[in-house]
Amino acid sequence: xxxxxxxxxxxxxxxxxxxxxxxxxxxxxxxxxxxxxxxxxxxxxxxxxxxxxxxxxxxxxxxxxxxxxxxxxxxxxxxxxxxxxxxxxxxxxxxxxxxxxxxxxxxxxxxxxxxxxxxxxxxxxxxxxxxxxxxxxxxxxxxxxxxxxxxxxxxxxxxxxxxxxxxxxx
Numbered sequence: 797x798x799x800x801x802x803x804x805x806x807x808x809x810x811x812x813x814x815x816x817x818x819x820x821x822x823x824x825x826x827x828x829x830x831x832x833x834x835x836x837x838x839x840x841x842x843x844x845x846x847x848x849x850x851x852x853x854x855x856x857x858x859x860x861x862x863x864x865x866x867x868x869x870x871x872x873x874x875x876x877x878x879x880x881x882x883x884x885x886x887x888x889x890x891x892x893x894x895x896x897x898x899x900x901x902x903x904x905x906x907x908x909x910x911x912x913x914x915x916x917x918x919x920x921x922x923x924x925x926x927x928x929x930x931x932x933x934x935x936x937x938x939x940x941x942x943x944x945x946x947x948x949x950x951x952x953x954x955x956x957x958x959x960x961x962x963x964x965x966x
Contacts, residue, residue, distance in 0.1 A: 829929060836925045841918035846881055847890065848922065851907065851915035854891065860907040863896055867905055890914055 811819065834845045843851070849871045854860050862870065868878040882905060885891050890911035896902035907915075931939060 832929055833922075833925060836929075837918065837922050840921040840925070841914065843914060843918050847885060848915070848918060850878075850881065850885060850905075851890065851911055851918075854905060854907040855912065855915050857907075860912070861904050863899065864893070864903045864905050885911070 830845070837843055837845055837848060841848075850867065853867055853870050854862060864878060864882065865875060868875045871878070873881075882891065882893060886893060888910075889908055891908055892906050893903050894906065896904045934942065
């Protein structure tokens with residue numbers, strides 16, 4: 797802990813000017829990176845990053861199928877958002893939905909042959925883009941540090957949970 801992180805010394809404080817500058821750099825850079833990844837994936841494969849996330853999850857799932865509620869939790873989406881997205885993907889033949897035999901009113905999402913082929917065709921160019929835009933911009937130590945930062949942020953968010961409580965402002 798350093799003197800540059802006063803928010804961790806006790807009571808809640810607002811971020812310092814330096815912390816806010818770093819925060820803005822972080823947010824603006826991740827937004828630019830996400831935008832470029834999305835654009836390249838779309839131009840290389842006609843898939844959105846949402847399509848790719850769904851296809852990745854299904855391709856890794858046992859039997860290339862998942863319950864829709866499980867899929868939503870896995871990719872971090874609200875169930876209504878996923879439902880609309882799955883409808884669009886289903887119309888394109890990338891997946892299909894069926895009633896879940898074991899859960900009343902449950903739905904299961906299955907990867908189709910066309911979806912598996914689309915995912916396979918998108919993966920190499922997408923991984924090449926990740927290498928170009930992210931990995932190649934950093935030293936090996938910075939890649940490790942980025943992983944540690946991401947893990948720390950994820951763990952912090954997990955601790956906060958889904959309570960969506962708004963902290964007191966002081």
